[in-house]
Amino acid sequence: VEYFKNLPNLYDKISFDDLISRTSLSRTDLIKIIEKLVFDGEIEATISSNILEFKKEPASPSSYTSETSSVEAREKREEMLVFLSYATKDAEMYKIPELARMLEEYKDIGKVLYWQEDIHDSIIEYMNDNLGKCNGVLLFCSPNALESTPVKKEWMAAEALKKPIIPIFFKPEHIPPLLSDRLGLEFDNFDFQKNVRGIHDIFLKKTRS
Known part of the structure; x- marks a missing residue:
């Protein structure tokens, strides 16, 4: 209880x-x-x-002043933006839409940004519009991602912008060599909840350090 x-x-x-x-x-x-x-x-x-x-109870007048700093910190956390970089062929394998939805249920994640084939912008336009304003990038690694020009452009642009890049992978050899030393997460195909919690924890650790 x-x-x-x-x-x-x-x-x-x-x-x-x-x-x-x-x-x-x-x-x-x-x-x-x-x-x-x-x-x-x-x-x-x-x-x-x-x-x-x-539902949240409004703060009482007596506690408002003492809680101002914590409220401001919480508001900042709610503005955290996560950019997902992945090969479209891997969307089902990594359960991208479900993963994005579950990450957004955390209070400290404001929005999870990811390109879908049914949106109007091209993937390059979407990257150009959103990569710069995100707090960090989740890079979903695979043979498809290694061969994907848009994915390569995304993580290289994130690197140039000094955005934290977190590799998510099934096998370490699927991580781009230049990013092989980055803190990442090995995706567990049998425990999706553990993946979500692990990704959330690593993202906060990398973006707040």
């Missing part, structure tokens, strides 16, 4: 699929626990479709 009481401190919203994966409880059991906590006044939350959203 303490885990659920602490959820509003960790997330603005979280999907039931994510909670089921983290707790191994059924959706029915989760709803019962959440409803009891709401009824008892332990948390404030609403359930919308598959999403659990938490």
Whole structure:
């Protein structure tokens, strides 16, 4: 129960699929626990479709001044932008859309930027518009990525802009040689939640160091 009481401190919203994966409880059991906590006044939350959203209590006047610095820090964290660089052939292998959605559930991630084939901009235009304003780049490595000219342009541009580059890989030999010494994450094909948590932790470590 303490885990659920602490959820509003960790997330603005979280999907039931994510909670089921983290707790191994059924959706029915989760709803019962959440409803009891709401009824008892332990948390404030609403359930919308598959999403659990938490309400924040406004700060009292007496605590406003003392909390100003922490609020400002939180606002800065919420502006963190993550740029995903990957070969389009690897989107399904790395579950790019799902990964982006789950990263955005963290309070300190404002937006995850990634190009999709159905958007209007070309991949080069998208890179030009968004790479400069991101806080760091997640580079999804593979044989396809090594052969991809846009991916190479993205990480080389990020390097020139001195953006943190975090390699995500199945095999170390798929990392571009010039980036082989960078802190990265070996993708676990059997534990997607672990991948998301690991990527989030490394991204914060690299962008705040």
